[in-house]
Amino acid sequence: MTTGFTGIHAILYALFDAGERLDRQAMRRQVEICLGLGVHGIAALGLATEVSKLTVTERRSVMEWASEDVAGRKPLGFTIYGSSVGEQIEQVKAAEAVKADWVILQPPMVGSFGAAEYIRFFGRVAEATNLPVAIQNAPAYMGRGLSAADIRDLVAQHPNIVLVKGEGPATDIAQLIETTENRLPIMNGRGGIELVENLRAGCVGMILAPDVIDFMVHAYESFKAGDEAAAELAYRDALPAVVFIMQSLESLICYGKRVFGARAGIAIHDRAPAMRPTAFGEALVQKHVAKLGRFSGAGPDGRGGHLRPV
Helix, strand or coil, rough: CCCCCEEEECCCCEECCCCCCHHHHHHHHHHHHHHHHHCEEEEECCHHHCCCCCCCCHHHHHHHHHHHHHHCCEEEEEECCCCCHHHHHHHHHHHHHHCCCEEECCCCCCCCCCCCHHHHHHHHHCCCCCCCCEEEEEEHCCCCCCCCCCCCCCCCCCCCCCEEEEECCCHHHHHHHHHHHHHCCCEEEECCCHHHHHHHHHEEEEECCCCHHHHHHHHHHHHHHHHHHHHHHHHHHHHHHHHHHHCCCHHHHHHHHHHHHHHHHCCCCCCCCCCCCCHHHHHHHHHHHHHHCCCCCCCCEEEEEEEECC
C-alpha cells in the first residue's frame, strides 16, 4: 500500500491573485514546475497550503485542480482538515472522488485532548476509506500530537494507516522508527531541515513546499544512489534559504512562498490575515534567489524545470 509514497513530494502553496482569490493558472504552473523538477509526488491542503484560510468549496477546487494537473503522473495526496469526524470524512470522500492516491489526516484544530481521544478520532476517519492513510504528527506547529508509542498503538488497530507525516527533528524520527520497529514508513517535513540526517535515520522521504525542492530532489536521489557527499553538497547549498524561510509557519507562508514565486516568475499575493514582508525581508528573498537560481519553464508534459542562473 505504500508503493510510491517515497522520495521528495511537493506540498503546494495556495497561490492567490490580487483580489485574494485562488489563482487557477498559478496553481497549474506550480504543479508543472514541480513535476518538471522531478518530484516523486504531489500533495496539497497542508499547512503550506494555508488550508485553514480556505473554504470547503475552495478545498475541493484545489483537489480537482491538482488531480487534473497531475493527471496520474505521480502519486497525489491530500491533507484532510476538519474539526469533526464528519467533516474529515466528507473531505476524504472528496479526495476519493478526484482519484487521490492517499490522504493525510490532521488532528482537529479545536480544543486539546489526550492521546486516547485523538487515536479514536483518527481511527474513525481511517475506517471510512480504503485509501492508504497517513497521520500528520506536528505538535510543534499544531500544538497537538501523538507520542511514538501512541502512533504504534494506532496503526496496530487500523491497517490502512500506513505512513506518518512528521514535523520534527531527526532524533525524534529515529525514535519513532525504533518504537514502531521500522514497520511504519515515515516522511518528514520542516522545509527539509536535516534532510540527510532524516534519510540516515530511516525516513523514506520528505514532503516539502517547493521553494528549494529542486535541491532536495537532487540531495535525495544522490543519497539513494550512494553518493552522500553530493547529497550533503545539495543540502548545504539550499540550507541558508531553508533557515531563512523556516523560522515559523507564518514565515514559511510569507517568505517561502515569495522565494518560490521569484524563482518561478509568479506574482505572490497574501490572503489576510497574514505576515507581511518587510523591506529587509524582501531584500533577503532576492539575495537567496540570486544564489538558488530561477526555475526554467516546465511544460504540461512535465519536462523542463532545470535551474537558470539569475
